[in-house]
Amino acid sequence: MSTFIIRRLLQAILVMALMSVIVFFGVNVIGDPVHMLVSPEADQAEIEAAIRRLGLDKPIWEQYLLFVKNAMQGDLGKSFIFGEPALKLIFHHMPATLELAFSALFLAVLIGIPLGLFAGLNPDSPISKGIMAGSIFGFSLPTFWVGLMLILVFSVELGWLPSTGRGETRSVLGFETSLATVDGLKHIILPALNLALLKISLAVRLTRAGVREAMGQDYVKFARAKGLSTNRIIFVHVLKNIMIPVVTVMGLELGSLIGFSVVTEKIFAWPGMGKLLIDAILQLDRPVVVAYLMIIVVFFVLINMIVDILYSILDPRVRLQDQGA
Amino acid sequence: MTDMTAAKPAVRVETPFQRFRAEFFESRIATAALIVFSSIVVLALLAPWITPQNPYDLGQVDVLDGRLPPGSEAFAGYTMWLGSDGSGRDLYSAILYGLRISLSVGVASGIIALAIGMMIGLIAAYMGGRIEAVIMRLVDLQLSFPASLVALMLVAILGKGVDKIILALVVAQWAYYARTVRGTALVERRKEYVEAAQCLGLSQTQVVFRHILPNCLAPLIVVGTVQTAHAISLEATLSFLGVGLPQTQPSLGVLIANGFEYLLSGRYWISVFPGLALLTTVMSINLVGDHLRDVLNPRLKK
Numbered sequence: 001m002s003t004f005i006i007r008r009l010l011q012a013i014l015v016m017a018l019m020s021v022i023v024f025f026g027v028n029v030i031g032d033p034v035h036m037l038v039s040p041e042a043d044q045a046e047i048e049a050a051i052r053r054l055g056l057d058k059p060i061w062e063q064y065l066l067f068v069k070n071a072m073q074g075d076l077g078k079s080f081i082f083g084e085p086a087l088k089l090i091f092h093h094m095p096a097t098l099e100l101a102f103s104a105l106f107l108a109v110l111i112g113i114p115l116g117l118f119a120g121l122n123p124d125s126p127i128s129k130g131i132m133a134g135s136i137f138g139f140s141l142p143t144f145w146v147g148l149m150l151i152l153v154f155s156v157e158l159g160w161l162p163s164t165g166r167g168e169t170r171s172v173l174g175f176e177t178s179l180a181t182v183d184g185l186k187h188i189i190l191p192a193l194n195l196a197l198l199k200i201s202l203a204v205r206l207t208r209a210g211v212r213e214a215m216g217q218d219y220v221k222f223a224r225a226k227g228l229s230t231n232r233i234i235f236v237h238v239l240k241n242i243m244i245p246v247v248t249v250m251g252l253e254l255g256s257l258i259g260f261s262v263v264t265e266k267i268f269a270w271p272g273m274g275k276l277l278i279d280a281i282l283q284l285d286r287p288v289v290v291a292y293l294m295i296i297v298v299f300f301v302l303i304n305m306i307v308d309i310l311y312s313i314l315d316p317r318v319r320l321q322d323q324g325a
Numbered sequence: 326m327t328d329m330t331a332a333k334p335a336v337r338v339e340t341p342f343q344r345f346r347a348e349f350f351e352s353r354i355a356t357a358a359l360i361v362f363s364s365i366v367v368l369a370l371l372a373p374w375i376t377p378q379n380p381y382d383l384g385q386v387d388v389l390d391g392r393l394p395p396g397s398e399a400f401a402g403y404t405m406w407l408g409s410d411g412s413g414r415d416l417y418s419a420i421l422y423g424l425r426i427s428l429s430v431g432v433a434s435g436i437i438a439l440a441i442g443m444m445i446g447l448i449a450a451y452m453g454g455r456i457e458a459v460i461m462r463l464v465d466l467q468l469s470f471p472a473s474l475v476a477l478m479l480v481a482i483l484g485k486g487v488d489k490i491i492l493a494l495v496v497a498q499w500a501y502y503a504r505t506v507r508g509t510a511l512v513e514r515r516k517e518y519v520e521a522a523q524c525l526g527l528s529q530t531q532v533v534f535r536h537i538l539p540n541c542l543a544p545l546i547v548v549g550t551v552q553t554a555h556a557i558s559l560e561a562t563l564s565f566l567g568v569g570l571p572q573t574q575p576s577l578g579v580l581i582a583n584g585f586e587y588l589l590s591g592r593y594w595i596s597v598f599p600g601l602a603l604l605t606t607v608m609s610i611n612l613v614g615d616h617l618r619d620v621l622n623p624r625l626k627k
Contacts, residue, residue: 015466018466026479026482136611136615137608139611140554140604140607140608140611141604141607142558142561142562142603142604142607143562144561144562144565144566144581145561145581145600145603145604148581148585148588148596148597148600149597149600151588151589152588152593152596152597155589156588156589156591156593163589255471256471256474259470259471259473259474259477260471260473260474262474262477262566263473263562263565263566266566267585277477277481278566278567278568281480281481281567281568282567282568289481289482293478293481296474296478300469300470304469
């Protein structure tokens with residue numbers, strides 16, 4: 001077990017090193033680093049100072065080592081717009097994004113699993129067919145378009161829910177959160193629903209497929225033969241067995257929720273790191289863009305690693321296969 | 326069984342393509358989707374001849390026509406059935422011109438990604454060993470990031486423009502094709518006809534391209550349709566965010582973004598109609614792709 005975790009950790013470090021090379025080359029070789037990392041308003045003396053600070057007069061491998069050294073110390077440059085370290089800005093905006101992503105995940109599980117369960121148990125009912133058709137829509141509709149329609153219907157036409165910002169926040173355990181106030185909750189419903197839509201469809205399909213497969217298996221037949229009630233079979237035996245893959249996949253989707261939140265945050269003016277990224281791209285605030293890219297890479301590598309390790313705990317076959325290879 | 330063949334002698338001379346065609350048109354939804362998609366393509370191609378206005382010829386656009394609701398009459402005399410946008414462009418014309426850009430970016434990136442992914446997948450499957458391991462590690466690595474995020478990262482570095490968006494979409498998608506081709510090619514490579522071709526003394530390239538590749542096409546076509554729909558939607562998303570195509574190349578995403586500022590004041594049509602066009606395009610391609618998967622997958626055959 002520990003060998004597997006150590007191997008997986010080493011792999012994660014290797015991936016991060018590889019990605020740092022890619023980001024570094026993207027910014028410093030394909031792009032023009034002076035242009036990208038120095039404010040457009042800088043004068044000649046400032047530009048020269050920056051060239052020296054970034055070590056652009058040195059050979060390329062030395063430049064890379066300097067980039068890594070600075071990155072390790074948390075120095076990914078200062079934002080031109082805010083004049084603060086880029087990394088600090090991103091960490092400042094991260095709680096809002098995480099709050100949104102977790103709310104969306106919660107909604108996806110809360111809505112998707114019961115719908116999928118129903119569709120799996122009654123495959124021929126018209127309601128089930130409606131649910132499955134709805135899930136195709138959920139996969140096909142572009143997220144930003146659904147967001148616009150949610151605003152149009154619930155904010156503009158009906159006037160039920162606000163469409164921009166986080167609303168009133170309250171500090172819980174040192175983090176500002178919208179989930180603790182009524183106004184904040186009203187503000188989070190639309191963006192969270194928008195972000196969750198794709199994952200609701202996914203949860204519906206996974207649960208339905210799981211239920212349909214499980215219903216034909218021997219342990220269900222045996223439970224029936226034992227005379228257990230249908231409810232007990234479904235909610236105790238079947239649900240327990242299909243929950244593991246569904247929950248694992250949904251957890252794996254957390255990363256993509258954080259990535260997708262860029263779109264939702266932009267539409268609903270949610271002040272998270274996704275909106276920060278888009279604003280930074282539009283305002284040519286490149287240190288923030290580079291810092292975001294590095295952070296999101298670290299995020300994904302960590303999530304993938306954690307999921308892999310969880311898998312190996314839940315399913316020993318994964319571990320054995322990896323050792324065999 | 327013998328009765329069936331006697332009753333339908335035509336079955337015996339049916340070519341694989343005819344059989345495929347017959348099976349495809351069995352589904353009414355897929356047929357309808359194919360008709361809708363073909364009509365969209367035709368409308369987009371004919372745009373200069375069937376629209377009342379060239380929305381990008383400044384001489385034909387009148388700012389006084391701006392933000393007119395659907396059905397209003399333009400200053401030039403024609404009716405704007407879908408209304409007009411903030412700068413006075415007829416939305417019906419703008420949508421058809423926008424479709425041209427959205428479709429060409431989506432299809433171009435799809436084809437390039439397919440070609441590159443196919444080559445890399447074939448190389449991985451045929452070479453095996455260390456080359457395959459390195460390629461597939463790279464594919465796994467890329468697929469662990471969502472395609473939308475990869476594309477967003479790339480445009481963040483590359484900047485705006487048609488060529489850059491296509492490049493970003495290609496990089497974001499090649500891995501899907503590579504994985505598909507490699508998977509299928511590995512199965513095909515072990516089959517007897519490949520052994521037979523090798524025994525006949527055919528060169529490696531001939532075996533790969535004339536024998537293995539044609540048998541990998543079915544899954545490639547399925548992945549290709551779905552990925553093209555995805556590319557169109559992704560380009561619209563990036564353009565909506567303002568990091569995709571510039572205002573001078575107004576795809577559907579740019580049109581929707583332009584309408585966003587008017588949405589909150591109740592002028593829904595500027596965003597809604599281009600959005601519906603995007604939706605119809607993406608949905609119809611997806612439905613066709615979904616059915617192609619059923620028709621082309623031998624495991625699902627009765």
